[in-house]
Amino acid sequence: MKQGCAGGDRGRAGTVVVVGAGPAGACVVWRLRARLPEPSGDGLDVHVVDPYPSHAFERAARAAPGPVRVHLHRERAAGLTGGAGRQRVELSGGTRLEADAVVLALGDHGAPPSPAEAEQALFAARHGLLYVPAGQAADPDPGLLPAGEPVLVRGAGSAFTRLLALLVSERGGRFAGGRGGEPVYLPSGDEPLLYVGSRRGVPHQARPGHRLARPPALPRFVTRDTPPEELRRAVAKELAYAYYHELFTAHPERTRVGWDAFEAAFEQAEWGGKEMRALVTRSVPRFADRLNLDRLDRPLHGMRFGDLAGLQRWMHGYLAAGLERRADPGHSADLALVHGVLSARAVLAGREPDPWFERLCGFLAGGPPVSRLAELRALARAGVVTFLGAGMRVDQDERTASWRASGATVPGAVGARALVEARLPGPGLSRAVDPLIAALRARGECRETTGLLDVRAADRGLVTAAGDAHPRRFALGPWTAVTARPEDHTARPEDDAALPGQADAVARAVLARTAASPLGAAA
Numbered sequence: 001m002k003q004g005c006a007g008g009d010r011g012r013a014g015t016v017v018v019v020g021a022g023p024a025g026a027c028v029v030w031r032l033r034a035r036l037p038e039p040s041g042d043g044l045d046v047h048v049v050d051p052y053p054s055h056a057f058e059r060a061a062r063a064a065p066g067p068v069r070v071h072l073h074r075e076r077a078a079g080l081t082g083g084a085g086r087q088r089v090e091l092s093g094g095t096r097l098e099a100d101a102v103v104l105a106l107g108d109h110g111a112p113p114s115p116a117e118a119e120q121a122l123f124a125a126r127h128g129l130l131y132v133p134a135g136q137a138a139d140p141d142p143g144l145l146p147a148g149e150p151v152l153v154r155g156a157g158s159a160f161t162r163l164l165a166l167l168v169s170e171r172g173g174r175f176a177g178g179r180g181g182e183p184v185y186l187p188s189g190d191e192p193l194l195y196v197g198s199r200r201g202v203p204h205q206a207r208p209g210h211r212l213a214r215p216p217a218l219p220r221f222v223t224r225d226t227p228p229e230e231l232r233r234a235v236a237k238e239l240a241y242a243y244y245h246e247l248f249t250a251h252p253e254r255t256r257v258g259w260d261a262f263e264a265a266f267e268q269a270e271w272g273g274k275e276m277r278a279l280v281t282r283s284v285p286r287f288a289d290r291l292n293l294d295r296l297d298r299p300l301h302g303m304r305f306g307d308l309a310g311l312q313r314w315m316h317g318y319l320a321a322g323l324e325r326r327a328d329p330g331h332s333a334d335l336a337l338v339h340g341v342l343s344a345r346a347v348l349a350g351r352e353p354d355p356w357f358e359r360l361c362g363f364l365a366g367g368p369p370v371s372r373l374a375e376l377r378a379l380a381r382a383g384v385v386t387f388l389g390a391g392m393r394v395d396q397d398e399r400t401a402s403w404r405a406s407g408a409t410v411p412g413a414v415g416a417r418a419l420v421e422a423r424l425p426g427p428g429l430s431r432a433v434d435p436l437i438a439a440l441r442a443r444g445e446c447r448e449t450t451g452l453l454d455v456r457a458a459d460r461g462l463v464t465a466a467g468d469a470h471p472r473r474f475a476l477g478p479w480t481a482v483t484a485r486p487e488d489h490t491a492r493p494e495d496d497a498a499l500p501g502q503a504d505a506v507a508r509a510v511l512a513r514t515a516a517s518p519l520g521a522a523a
Contacts, residue, residue, distance in 0.1 A: 013045055014514025019436065027499050036511060120133075132418075132419070158366055159478065160423075162499075193383070197407050199359070204362060206372070206373040207368070208335040212339070220237075232356060242336040255283055257282075306411070316381065392405060424478050474506045
């Protein structure tokens, strides 16, 4: 068995192993360099393990030399051991790397493709088409997506947002300030033409930037033992309670009764029943202030446009309205809605994931910052992004050797020779085929929450089956999730969603565990 020398012979040199050389791993390297401009001791050795490093990582690794030395291992990480002390990562080729800390920055947890995904890959191989499967949209080879040609994109959530950021940075286009400070996209001409659809048909809600007047005491209606058949009603009532609590306490001039009276009646009324509808109608005079969760969750449901142009006009208005709402502190109840989602998610952690609830969590609490939504609108107005609406369906056309996308919102279909699955693989660490993750799970050294890897909010520390965060193991990226606690509701939940923010938190924690930093001497 070969032995690695990850800092073992370098005296006080700090050593870190980063498993994964995708965008998440690149962000970690970037933030480590930013936080260690002048080391104490012999600097920091960062060993990055990935057989297929991404373009984002290669750009980060080409940075000027300094106290952070990056070593790339084009192998897979096969195992992780070490208890609470020095960590040992075993590579597929037999090398063992010893380190002060380990960061898991994998793009996904290695879930095998679904039968439908495997069939799409076979169809693409048979006809020489481009197919980017789920979990890989954040870092495709930028040269693969054809310039000036249609590309079908299935998914409008976080993976789609990362794909857009990559394309803009790689294709030479840029954003400029427009009227009223609204961004305008100036294309380079090398962009692909993205035709985007999804189950819901609209992008995730932008993260609210408001503050709550008085965060509600949650949870109230969702418990870990809520029966599956009652879960949706309980979740809906939980979200409505959080929403109306903020409306009544922060904006009482827009209600007809006090919060105490409303709360007492609300708790007794059945969600969706006549009493609940009557209570809201007589207590909240403005229709725009009443929560319509069904319309919020499925804004295109039941709508039908005559052509794509009509849908684009509606989408531009929908995005503009969302941006205006996020800029108005009078809509702080939207943030309370996010807190309600996080509260319910914390209570339900460890249960079998409910697909409806997981999609709702992503839509309401896992969206991009407002700036990204404004850039998406600019890309749509420039013709780089065209929306296909809700209920997107992709069919294989053997006659034309292409895919054809259609949906429930607009008649007709759009053909293309490229298909990007801009979504994450289905949740469930129990399906993971990655040997490192599978072994950690079997030993109780990690756990899943809502199908994702559970991490501590403060520093992305890996949470064990016992509920404790490991002092030297960290994880970040779209395959991780923070178990929100009721006492955390005064925090800004959106701060944890951005990859650079996650990477910076990890970098701080990692440096506190290494001899390369003054903080790490006693860690």
